[in-house]
Amino acid sequence: MTEYLLNIATKGNKDYGDEEVRGRVGYISGIVGLVINLILSISKLIIGLAISSIAVMADAFNNLSDAASSIMTIVGFKLSNSPPDEKHPYGHGRVEYITAFIISFMVIMVGFQFIKSSLDRIINPKAVIFQWIPFTFLILSMISKVWLSIFNRKLSEKIDSSALKAVSIDSLWDVVTTFIVASSLLSSFVTDYPIDGYIGIFVSALILYSGFSLIKENISQLIGEAPEEDLVNCITEGVLSYDYVLGVHDLIVHNYGPKKIIATIDVEVPYDIDIVTIHNIVDKAEDEIGEKYNLYLVIHIDPIKKISKDMAKNINSIKDELRKDNVIKCIKDFKFMVEDSEKYINCDLILDYEKLDKDFSKSKFKEELIARIKSIDSSIGYNITIDI
Missing domain, CATH: 3.30.70.1350 (Cation efflux protein, cytoplasmic domain)
Structure with missing residues (x-):
């Protein structure tokens, strides 16, 4: 599937050092990510409201931030491929690092927001209703995110892109967070105690860790790293x-x-x-x-x-x-x-x-x-x- 989408995006051109080809690879990553994350976000929000799960709703808004990140990826590649001008004689390539930096901040904002929501759920607990259809959808969501992570990792390796690497890592953390959310639903079989808020805190902590790790990496690139x-x-x-x-x-x-x-x-x-x-x-x-x-x-x-x-x-x-x-x-x-x-x-x-x-x-x-x-x-x- 990855090679098929790449062939469509690049029109069969495998010269990944070419700026136009790099841009096309970035666009296909953004478009695929936008479509998948919007579908997941809307579906999880509906499911979270239906079964009264703050953890599922947190995961839904995490996917919504990923959709916004996909838009940033498209815009970032468009700007980074802009030709040199009088004020920027060496081009706009570092815009891609800034894009990855902004994506990292968006991830952190989502993490803090749902720490707040999870604390509120701990203070005001509410029983989670387990249903097989929502649970099955979460499993399918994990599978799609695993594929999206591998997809973006392969693209990042082909064009040496820190922005796509950030998207790949973020998608991998999404798999972990969704797994924990699914586990919280299963816990309703074991105990009546509402652990949903605590699971939400843990998910938020993972989201924050991912965001701060990405910021650290991209700050280093913006400041200027020693050559390999x-x-x-x-x-x-x-x-x-x-x-x-x-x-x-x-x-x-x-x-x-x-x-x-x-x-x-x-x-x-x-x-x-x-x-x-x-x-x-x-x-x-x-x-x-x-x-x-x-x-x-x-x-x-x-x-x-x-x-x-x-x-x-x-x-x-x-x-x-x-x-x-x-x-x-x-x-x-x-x-x-x-x-x-x-x-x-x-x-x-x-x-x-x-x-x-x-x-x-x-x-x-x-x-x-x-x-x-x-x-x-x-x-x-x-x-x-x-x-x-």
Whole structure:
């Protein structure tokens, strides 16, 4: 069903990095959620009034807030896909985070409202009337919410959306709350004591927990989180793979919303290389790495005066030798240094644990590796750290 709805929404386009496709995925999530939650809300409200259950009515208004959240999802994706303008040159992608933030507040408001209603029911207790038809409907409601949670989780993973992740988590909590409400109806078989208000308090507490958890996550994104380590390593290693790049530093990654990342990095190059040559290399790196990781990359060139073009060729050969070893998973912080006429290379090597032999020796591996790269240029010292 998920793939069927996705195909309808995206018209078969699977490029989830494309802004228009992301928007369509957000719209289908909002529309499906709106329809399901309106049906559940109206039905539960009627049932709650019919059997005098404050817990069922609390669940009904919880679903009504979910319907409002679905509307916010649609509006949020519409605004976040608005093109850049004079005041917002990097687009409106962070609107999606704000949407998730508003959804979280709406969830919290519902939680507080029904703590109040549940306390009132505890003070003024009223017997709950058990009926099989309302109980069966609550079971069907849980099944629909499980599906809705899985549906939105899959969509959030496809387009990397915090808003849809919030909707998915909220739907999962709805399953828990409805289960507790259904249990309160069953309790009428066991005891005549009206526990409905206490169940309502518990349901409200779960709703509040969900809302505050979502707010915490989205505040972090709005303030600005550190980039993922994998992305940092991929950008760094990618830039280092180009000819005449001796080292990199000062990588800064800016997030302007899902799939809207701008990165800047300084690269060290030989002082005597032709400016046109290095300019073409940098342009190629910006385009290829940007396209590969779906970001906009800006590279600043730092000429290193004590490094000649010939030395740069040797350094490139050393990098190539390191990449040839299939045990080496990642090269980090590769840097060529010259101090007091002494030349040396610093770098961290991350090894692939699954490719190591049982009798693997880190010291022996390091010794053999340095011997291999010293055969390229023995005038360079090597400060290599091995991590697994």
